[in-house]
Amino acid sequence: MGAPLPRDPIADAQRNWERHGWADVAAPMAAITAIMRTQQILLARIETVLKPFGLTFARYELLALLSFARSGALPMNKASALLQVHPTSVTNAVDRLQEAGLVLRSPHPTDGRTTLIELTSAGRTLAKRATAALNAEVFAQSGFEASDVEQLVRILGDFRRNAGDFDG
Amino acid sequence: MGAPLPRDPIADAQRNWERHGWADVAAPMAAITAIMRTQQILLARIETVLKPFGLTFARYELLALLSFARSGALPMNKASALLQVHPTSVTNAVDRLQEAGLVLRSPHPTDGRTTLIELTSAGRTLAKRATAALNAEVFAQSGFEASDVEQLVRILGDFRRNAGDFDG
DNA sequence: TCCAAACCCTTGGATGTCCTAGTATATTGC
């Protein structure tokens, strides 16, 4: 997007917070703002890698989730819960993946309310290729030190558990 | 949204990566996925607090940025650079803030290409109140240990510098 | 048995982000 700034805007914000008498929350503010910005940077990298495959991150996540399901199929509500996104977001993603021939909807054998999402052969192949690309071009060059990766996994894991994402 | 899951889906994904022979990138994958999810949780909290003020996070950020500018005004391209979002996103936010009477556009005194965004009195007041609410309801109860906040600020600061966000 | 409550998915609407392209104004270089 643009050239590097001469100063870190988040560090500046932190100083502004301290200067206005909010020193007690300046650091958490900076940490949270940094998470927002980091997510934006990482998402942009991921989308760049996935674009040649005709995938977005949301669609890739669903495809990857299905590829790890033993049967290659999952109920939509299960996918929504595991991906932790709103059910309508799954509907949206499935619509587009289905148009692309990567997944298909099928009725649940015993529960008439439920729709199963099934990976097609093309979908399984594309998931493999896209995962390989992400591994090589994003995860293998994450830009985090190995020790920092450990820290992040622990800190954010604690946070997510605390936020009610999962029990444990 | 929903009830807590019985297991951490990101830890499961990490195990899946290891099981498929991608152990070398399993940890960074988990860290990056955790950042995505954490951002989602934090954004939802922030939007909940801002909703009563008629603000979204994007609009709040612009309002806050202006409130810290000495003159209470900034060129749009400057705001775009500091908030690190696309210029069209700033146009969008300014449109809505202007409709709400919180900011106004004015021509740059010497550069005819540039538009200045100015805080109105109402905008300055609302920025103060919204910031107080965020400080009390989000940043003061971030859910991160103080020592983890320090770690996050450092780790993500290193990452952002490395990603070209700023010099230093 | 049967109807109300709970659950599942989809549609429609509001927001935000980015990209591409187009218009207007400045700057640069010949």
Next chain:
DNA sequence: GCAATATACTAGGACATCCAAGGGTTTGGA
């Protein structure tokens, strides 16, 4: 001094996310 290039903002389009509401299916208690 003037044309070519660069910069600033905006319009239109593609996507994703969420919420609110609606229609169909199951479940469970009276």
